[in-house]
Amino acid sequence: MAGQDDDYYTREEAERQLGALTDAQWARLERLASWRALESAEYSWRDLLQDALLKIIEGHRRWPRKMGVAAFISEVMRSLVSAHAKSTERKRGHADVRSAVELASPEPDREHDVVQEHRDDSSSPEDIARAEQVLGQVREFFANDEEAWDVLEWMSEGFARAEVQQEFELTDTAYDTITKRIRRKLASIKSALESGV
Amino acid sequence: MNAKDRQFQRERMRNLIDAVTETLLSASDEEVLDDIREEGHDPAQVAQEAKSVYLAALQLRNRERLRAARQNLEKTRGKVAKQSSRAVLPEDPEEQRLLLARLLGRPDLPREVTMAFRERSASLSDDEVRSILQDLAELGLVNDSGHE
Numbered sequence A: 001m002a003g004q005d006d007d008y009y010t011r012e013e014a015e016r017q018l019g020a021l022t023d024a025q026w027a028r029l030e031r032l033a034s035w036r037a038l039e040s041a042e043y044s045w046r047d048l049l050q051d052a053l054l055k056i057i058e059g060h061r062r063w064p065r066k067m068g069v070a071a072f073i074s075e076v077m078r079s080l081v082s083a084h085a086k087s088t089e090r091k092r093g094h095a096d097v098r099s100a101v102e103l104a105s106p107e108p109d110r111e112h113d114v115v116q117e118h119r120d121d122s123s124s125p126e127d128i129a130r131a132e133q134v135l136g137q138v139r140e141f142f143a144n145d146e147e148a149w150d151v152l153e154w155m156s157e158g159f160a161r162a163e164v165q166q167e168f169e170l171t172d173t174a175y176d177t178i179t180k181r182i183r184r185k186l187a188s189i190k191s192a193l194e195s196g197v
Numbered sequence B: 001m002n003a004k005d006r007q008f009q010r011e012r013m014r015n016l017i018d019a020v021t022e023t024l025l026s027a028s029d030e031e032v033l034d035d036i037r038e039e040g041h042d043p044a045q046v047a048q049e050a051k052s053v054y055l056a057a058l059q060l061r062n063r064e065r066l067r068a069a070r071q072n073l074e075k076t077r078g079k080v081a082k083q084s085s086r087a088v089l090p091e092d093p094e095e096q097r098l099l100l101a102r103l104l105g106r107p108d109l110p111r112e113v114t115m116a117f118r119e120r121s122a123s124l125s126d127d128e129v130r131s132i133l134q135d136l137a138e139l140g141l142v143n144d145s146g147h148e
Helices: A011-019 A023-037 A045-057 A069-091 A097-104 A125-141 A146-156 A161-168 A172-194 B003-026 B029-038 B043-079 B093-104 B111-123 B126-138
Strands: none
Touching (some): A011 A045, A023 A045, A023 A069, A023 B003, A045 B043, A069 B003, A125 A172, A146 A161, A146 B003, A161 A172, A172 B003, A172 B029, B043 B126
């Protein structure tokens, strides 16, 4: 649902914010884009980040003032990948009626002022194959790290940080240490995928 | 593996990426930069690559604006009597640039036109400046002696 205009950056303000990002912020955006692009067999991280930035500077995605730049762009990229999967599915003629109607709306992005969740069921065979490949490698990688695997399982089920910490009785530091370990192990899988191994 | 299982895999994949994204968003700058170094990359170069993606997005957007502005001019041109044949533009490219700068300050020009040209004015070639002046002359914004 659209909020008050004051709740969002104007297009010019958004552009100014992007123009003032630090190197560390750009590096974080590259990380986020390259992770999110793993979800799609057809989207490169560059294309994904560029599409997200274009949506913002063209005013098709309104940026809530309360949202940080990395979180906002991350959500835009997430919904772009979803929309791309839907579009691919539709082109293949397998989209359901609901998806087709949504995609046919003239300005789908404007309909959703706050970035909308897209937990849809549409996926291309390439995306499914990619998911199977990654998950298979993840299982192998964590075979000898039960603690990280358990946390990862819970995270993958969508449990929040506090819930995971409570379940495994983890302090903030312990949780951060494990998630860093998880991220770095997964990074090696990502690198292998990006280099086509 | 049936369709439901495949969909489940896909959902898990998305949850996995959501989870990693979550940890990336809560990590400090230094941790993110360490991640990049761990992967064998140079953080400065990674940042530069991402920034270049933004610059490319800006270029695309500006090109689109310019195209739209030109289309706008074309439309207007059709409605206004042609006067370009009588307007004499300055020969000197520098004088042409000065004239264009003065014209872009006119309040009667559509805002999208002035914005699109102003943003690119420094990078316009002499030919482009002349071409824009000719467009404006056709709109009657440059008088017979080549002034605004």
